[in-house]
Amino acid sequence: MSGTSRRIPLLDLSHYRSGTPTERARFVQVFGEGLREFGFVSIVGHGIDDALIRRTYSDVERLFQLPEDVKTRYAVPELAGQRGYTGFGKEHAKDRKVGDLKEFWHVGRELPAGHPYLKDYGANVWPGEVPSFRDNTLSLFRELDGAAGVMLQALAEFFGVARTTFSDMATDGNSVLRLIHYPPLRERFIPGGVRAAEHEDINLITLLCEGTASGLELLTRDGEWLPVDTLRGQIVVDSGDMLSRVTNEVIPATTHRVVNPKSTDEDTVRYSLPFFVHPFSDCVLKPLPSTETPDNPARHAPITAGAFLQQRLRENGLLK
Numbered sequence: 390m391s392g393t394s395r396r397i398p399l400l401d402l403s404h405y406r407s408g409t410p411t412e413r414a415r416f417v418q419v420f421g422e423g424l425r426e427f428g429f430v431s432i433v434g435h436g437i438d439d440a441l442i443r444r445t446y447s448d449v450e451r452l453f454q455l456p457e458d459v460k461t462r463y464a465v466p467e468l469a470g471q472r473g474y475t476g477f478g479k480e481h482a483k484d485r486k487v488g489d490l491k492e493f494w495h496v497g498r499e500l501p502a503g504h505p506y507l508k509d510y511g512a513n514v515w516p517g518e519v520p521s522f523r524d525n526t527l528s529l530f531r532e533l534d535g536a537a538g539v540m541l542q543a544l545a546e547f548f549g550v551a552r553t554t555f556s557d558m559a560t561d562g563n564s565v566l567r568l569i570h571y572p573p574l575r576e577r578f579i580p581g582g583v584r585a586a587e588h589e590d591i592n593l594i595t596l597l598c599e600g601t602a603s604g605l606e607l608l609t610r611d612g613e614w615l616p617v618d619t620l621r622g623q624i625v626v627d628s629g630d631m632l633s634r635v636t637n638e639v640i641p642a643t644t645h646r647v648v649n650p651k652s653t654d655e656d657t658v659r660y661s662l663p664f665f666v667h668p669f670s671d672c673v674l675k676p677l678p679s680t681e682t683p684d685n686p687a688r689h690a691p692i693t694a695g696a697f698l699q700q701r702l703r704e705n706g707l708l709k
Contacts, residue, residue: 395615397607398423399623402536403434405543420540421547421640424628428643429607429617432624435536437529439622442598442662445529445568448522449660452494453570455518460492463514469708471565472497473514477572478579482586483704490582490649493569496526498534498561509670509695510563530566533596533624533664537564540594540626541666548636550677555635558668559593563698565667571604571659574649584659585647590629591701592665597625602659608644617645631668631697634689637676670695 398419404412405420423430453460463474470479472495478488500507515523541555548554571584584604597605599619606614607627619625633642650656668674675691692700702708 395609397427397429397431397615397617397625399431399433401434402432402436402539406434406436406539417543417546420543424544424626424640426610427607427615428628428641429645430626431620432536432540432626433622435624437532437536437598437624441525441529441532444521445525445662446601446660448519448525449494449568449570449662451519452516452522452568453492453660455516459518460516463494463516465511465514468511469702471495471563471702471707472511475707477577478582479707481706482588483701485586487581487586488579488706489586490574490577490579490584491569491571493567496530496566496568498530498564499527500561504561506561506563506670526566526568529598529662530564530664533566533598534559534564534666536624537594537596537664537666540596544594548639548677548679550679554677555593555632558635558672558694559666560669562669562672563667563694564592565665567661567663567665569659569661569663571602571647571661573656573658575653575656583646583649587644587646589633589642589644590627590665591631591698592629592667593632593635594666595627595629596664596666597627598662598664599623600659600661602655602657604647604650604659606646606648608646610641614646629665630701631674631694634674634692634697635677637680637685638688639680639685667698668694670698 405416465473477492481488538556542552545554605617628640630642672694
């Protein structure tokens, strides 16, 4: 089957949440196999409020229309861009020197005073110029966090381990909602730059709300670039490096990119809302025992999620 005719699986999360035993078993199998083959799966029936996504996109548009000097006031360099604003071209893919043609804002988990991870994760930063931003982004964070927990439970069933094996890793995890602005290239361009150079996500899984324009592509296991449509009403889920480590690369982290517009007609602004699901910082990333076999010995030494994140942030140019 050619790359142009292949499609990532489309699944209904309500079949796992409240379906028949047959629907539930099919979801588990196709979800796990889809991540193993493509690293990407599309989900409907996820329960994320469409109106909330629309309101958040409206806030995101207002946010990135603010003057540069205003946005820059919300940068938090000591957190390596993990909260608040990160400027255009600051982040680059691993092993690349040219920055991606985007700017973004991170909203993280709200932790109560005295929580042991509050200092490690850092506090959120809120733009006073967009009053509804806090409520909308935190509401979307909570809904995506809940849906991610359900998907991680389905994935644990696929591997035949305790159902909360992966979701427990993400409890109080350092997850982030990234609000991305890709301006038209005619307005801002860095020679040699692309909107998002080919890379693998750092985290366990990523939930991607539909983008406002096309451009997302994944690299199939046989080396072909496959366009991925993020359609309204769907959430695209992909697997990251941390999940790859925990599954001993049974589910590899999938390389993907956001390509530049191919023509002046397509050179429009693009906004995107990925939700990166991270474990808690002290979570040790090591292979599930069932994934270590004579044919597939342990591929990586154990490392904590916090240490691995710091390593990758240095590689991406966000941490000096």
